[in-house]
């Protein structure tokens with residue numbers, strides 16, 4: 001039996017005709033043993049499956065049992081990737097069912113390990129690899145992508161994968177993981193998402209010598225040739241998929257991240273997740289923390305370890321938040337200190353202040369000892385975006401406990417091994433008085449017989465909702481104000497119960513609702529700023545957006561008008577319990 005794809009799925013457009021067997025081979029159509037007998041017979045696939053019928057719920061239980069059998073997190077990751085390649089709805093419904101349990105596998109920290117071992121676990125390709133040698137015909141490569149209705153691209157050049165450094169083409173795990181979260185946390189349809197790795201080589205010596213490496217085996221191309229390549233990619237992306245295609249920069253190194261964002265933000269529908277998404281989630285956490293510390297945003301002194309993409313993104317949004325609350329911009333900047341690999345950002349230090357962080361250079365004596373800075377400057381908020389695991393040592397944490405009654409400590413570097421301190425260390429060395437968040441999840445902390453559930457200050461609370469709002473409104477651009485709005489929306493979701501548990505973010509199980517609300521605010525802003533291009537403007541934003549999201553439930557492949565002809569000679573008899581739902585002919 002042949003049918004059109006559009007007819008089958010309702011929203012996929014594909015000129016190819018779909019045969020019965022394609023329902024087993026195509027992960028978007030496959031339901032495994034959940035094909036009813038009627039479907040099996042209608043599609044001509046009866047006998048290609050075992051006789052048993054299983055509901056989606058039963059299949060989910062089997063997946064959970066299978067996953068629980070694996071002790072090694074990388075094996076869990078491989079299982080989930082294979083599930084995604086086999087049965088997309090089952091994959092996404094499994095992740096949605098228990099976000100707290102499965103996010104740490106498809107996302108940080110396990111995705112970091114998966115990227116490091118990408119050559120070993122690479123089986124079925126997912127996403128596009130565009131290499132520097134495709135320069136001049138990138139559009140042709142994008143034309144090879146079989147989906148036409150792509151609305152969002154997450155792309156990396158693999159140079160700063162989490163805090164793990166240059167992983168070259170192995171970085172593909174990141175855009176794939178981010179886009180899985182687009183669907184799980186915001187309900188964006190999977191076929192509208194495209195992960196891309198821009199392969200310009202790698203400067204990672206180990207990878208260049210790794211026999212398993214799958215990318216270009218050469219040093220990174222830099223300078224004009226790199227810039228021209230990125231330029232051609234950006235142009236080709238919108239030529240192929242339309243002018244309002246969302247282009248999310250992910251895990252670019254500091255040398256490129258800020259300058260590329262500045263170059264493209266007013267010309268394309270683009271944002272840098274590490275700069276802007278991170279800023280938004282961190283500021284949301286700081287907003288929520290004010291309810292515990294009773295200090296307003298401008299009653300804090302902020303100290304960053306790391307002054308790269310994430311740190312300066314956060315610092316700039318903290319300033320914007322204070323300005324919105326009536327604080328003078330210069331006064332706001334004075335409250336923020338930064339410390340990078342060369343020491344405190346002071347105007348008189350040897351290498352000067354890097355351009356991207358120039359607003360935060362201070363006219364004080366240079367200092368290379370971070371611990372000393374924490375003791376003399378006495379920050380009340382300490383924010384780690386340095387990629388240096390364990391950098392917030394016992395002395396530093398104890399000093400923070402002296403600096404404030406309720407010190408705020410964010411260890412945002414990923415994956416877990418790169419976190420500036422663990423949740424347990426933060427509580428132990430601040431007598432349980434800290435307000436803590438980390439980029440990767442930590443298990444609950446016990447301090448003096450009380451259990452605390454610390455929050456995950458990760459941009460995953462932000463980028464899916466921003467993307468959903470941008471996609472549904474077809475916004476032409478993504479102004480900075482959307483990230484501040486997203487931060488306020490997220491902070492409003494933090495309940496008194498969360499705060500009592502020590503959490504300044506809502507539980508991960510609420511993220512879907514958070515994303516929906518962020519999307520509503522983002523879309524409203526797109527219309528009010530005349531950036532939206534989807535018309536007519538919706539009356540009820542929430543239900544409009546909900547109507548555009550992915551349905552996790554299996555589709556029925558029996559067209560409504562189709563009545564399966566029952567032969568009078570066939571006796572239909574329901575079989576015993578083991579064959580629940582399956583009707584066999586005897």
Ligand SMILES: NC(=O)c1ccc[n+]([C@@H]2O[C@H](COP(=O)([O-])OP(=O)(O)OC[C@H]3O[C@@H](n4cnc5c(N)ncnc54)[C@H](O)[C@@H]3O)[C@@H](O)[C@H]2O)c1
Nearest residue numbers: 162163254306307308309310340341386413414439458459
């Ligand atoms: N939680 C989140 O949502 C989130 C979001 C983005 C980035 N991050 C994490 O933050 C980290 C940094 O990301 P980025 O994009 O800012 O990277 P980046 O390369 O742009 O910046 C790293 C910064 O750390 C500084 N640094 C390096 N070694 C240092 C040392 N020994 N002492 C002091 N400073 C040092 C560098 O000078 C630089 O300023 C990564 O681990 C990343 O995973 C987390």
Ligand SMILES: O=C(O)C[C@H](O)C(=O)O
Nearest residue numbers: 108162251274414458459
């Ligand atoms: O990927 C993450 O978990 C967050 C962030 O984008 C990062 O680069 O660390």
Ligand SMILES: [Mg+2]
Nearest residue numbers: 250251273274
């Ligand atoms: Mg990132």
